[in-house]
Amino acid sequence: MNPNRNSVEEAARFMQQHDRFLVLSHVNPDGDATGSALGVALILEQLGKKYVVVNEGETPAKFNFLPRFDRLLNLEKQPLDETFEAVIAVDCADESRMGDVRSFFRSDASLLNIDHHPTNDGFGSVNLIRTDAAATAEILYDVALAAGVSFNEELALCIYTGLLTDTGGFRYSNTSPKVMEIASQLLRYGVKPGEVAERCLEEITFAHIKILRLALQSLQLSHRNLVASITVRKEDFAVSGAEREDAGGLVNYCRNIEGVEVGVSFIEAEAGVVKVSMRARDRVDVSAVAKQLGGGGHAKAAGCTVRGSLPEAQDIVWRALGEALGVNSHE
Structure with a gap:
């Protein structure tokens, strides 16, 4: 195994070992980036941790149905006045996709990099990179299990949104049996697939x-x-x-x-x-x-x-x- 590809358990330990986190996704975020970032926020809440979740630029309003969307800060309009020891980046294919956020990292900051892009260069201190995953949300599902948190409608909705959007509504070739099994499990927590599809895939401005x-x-x-x-x-x-x-x-x-x-x-x-x-x-x-x-x-x-x-x-x-x-x- 590539040494840059750490285990799900190590990612879960990273969340458990720190107390306050900066959580971010890639610039121009899509459904997987947004769902995964907010999914991380929900996992951290269950672990009793504090966090700030950000993006460099606006997050599309069509994702405002996701829980904790109102806590997503746009760094172009709401710059931070603190630095962080622990950082979690989700769905960033490489370091540049995070945007200009390094100024908010402490000099000794540790970074957990969770991603599924084959072009990811392992820029984190801990790198959970699974290129066989259809979406970063698929990996986050396993991290949530490893962290021992409880699934509920909010967490299920975030992860389901990531799966739905990165598989094109379960139409792309990356739609694996595991993706469908996870989606099936998430529906049991009250996710309404028709409503999510309408917001993410059908409705346009x-x-x-x-x-x-x-x-x-x-x-x-x-x-x-x-x-x-x-x-x-x-x-x-x-x-x-x-x-x-x-x-x-x-x-x-x-x-x-x-x-x-x-x-x-x-x-x-x-x-x-x-x-x-x-x-x-x-x-x-x-x-x-x-x-x-x-x-x-x-x-x-x-x-x-x-x-x-x-x-x-x-x-x-x-x-x-x-x-x-x-x-x-x-x-």
Whole structure:
């Protein structure tokens, strides 16, 4: 076993041995990141521990049905005035995905890194990394058992949300027998699957529709029609009144086109900063492409941030995908 991959029992001991924690997930958090972070908070409460749970930036409002959501601090608006000896990071594919949070760590801080991304570089003092897990929430379920806490509707809801969102509603290839067994157990605590699916997978904002309408005008095929890409420019956000989170999921429209192997979205979050998301079928491991460009993720879902103009970012990504596919982007 890789020495950076510690046991569930060690993760549970980490929670039991410290008294006050900083809990965080990755920037631009999704359902697994948010559910896992709040799940950790609930486990710590049962262990009689104190915590502060944060994220660098806004957490999407669609997750506000999760317990303790109101305790999630946005560090861009609510900076902390203390430092922490014990830190727990969940669902962060690498250290950079935590954001600029190191200033809140004590110089002797210990960090528990719980994650399922193959690109995770083991940046913690204790690293519980299981790349065979469908979601970080799946790992957290085992940690909760090892810590001896009691499952209830609140904890079950957080973990279920992580499982549901990272498996695409139990549709992706990472939906394993264990995932379904855990989900079945969680439903026994009162989780309402229809309501969770409606909030996380079905309901969209009108701003999403407006940004989608603009983005679809940029849809193009390349690499012998194996790659489909979509672009959102900074001015598109201004015209539509949409926020960054409203552009989530656009990449799936590209990947779902018949015959396309890789879908890509280029989101100009601010001038000179382009957020790239990639979704793949079978021929390309997009986590390897993303890692090459300073990002990370999974074989079929990954992303990175490219510094530069939109044309520069597109050229960099298209060249990398061309190498992975063995096809020139202009073919």
